[in-house]
Amino acid sequence: MTPLTPEQRQMVLATFVDGITSLEQALADAPEQWLDVRPSVDEWSIREIVVHCADMELMSSVRCRMLMAEPETLIAGIDPDIWAAAPGYQGMGIVESMAVIRSTRLFTVQILAQMPEHMWENVGHHSESGSLPLFTWLSYFANHLDVHAMQIRSNIRILESSNWP
């Protein structure tokens, strides 16, 4: 991936912010009785999707700052399915998770929007995927909430078509 132009960065940052609304809207369309229903045994419920998004928002907030402030930093990969199996995961609050997503993302956007030009060249090392430039991280993660908003809508469609009570 080639470095982003200033115009591309603005577009990616806008996508990054809009992801919050995208997830909120998908969640608003989800019937309450389906929040904890998995469409199949190996897929996440809507609650698990939102809690995962909050977890990743926290991780990414840290990763972003490390990439900016500590060039050559190690970015450790995680297994989201193992995190989802942690005690208490099923009982995590959706409202509380959305609050984390909104707050941490807006806090990070403020930093990214004011970041000095030279920091865009920073590169870290991901434990699984190797070299990770800051702009690659942002390009990838900017769509994360949109992807999971689509997953929530997919859950809803599947449960609707299966006539789940």
Added chain:
Amino acid sequence: MALSSDERKELMSRYANGPAVLLAAWEAVPPELQKLRPAEDAWSAHEIIVHCADSETFASTRIRLLISDPNPIIVGYDQDEWVHIFRYHDRRIDLALDTIRVVRANTVPVIEAMPEAAWSATGSHTQSGRITADDWLASYGVHLHDHADQIAANVRSLQEAGQ
């Protein structure tokens, strides 16, 4: 450090009420003193709050790593450098306070659900070496209280200096 059940209970209670304690300390700072440093190498109250927001986010990921991954690497950072790199005085204080409150509220149920055995989960900190979940609680259970005290000390120091 291995904590007793009673010590954990006390620290978890302090962990949960930390944001309210910190907010009260911040609200007691006169506006004209919020960005003043009591000494050249000390942090202002504003910088302390933004540090707490960054630290809170780190802490929330560290406990999740400790209980989910076998011997995770806990990456350290230079908190004094970050004050300048991220220009903490330019960060919005409302977003920082909100981040502290919601991130901690989201982590309280995680630690409340931890079984006894999980408190001995171990990781490797890049600066301080071996760290357990109990070490995490001993540190973060009082972190915001310590910084609330630091903010109050800042105000006293600045007022005594005639600010």
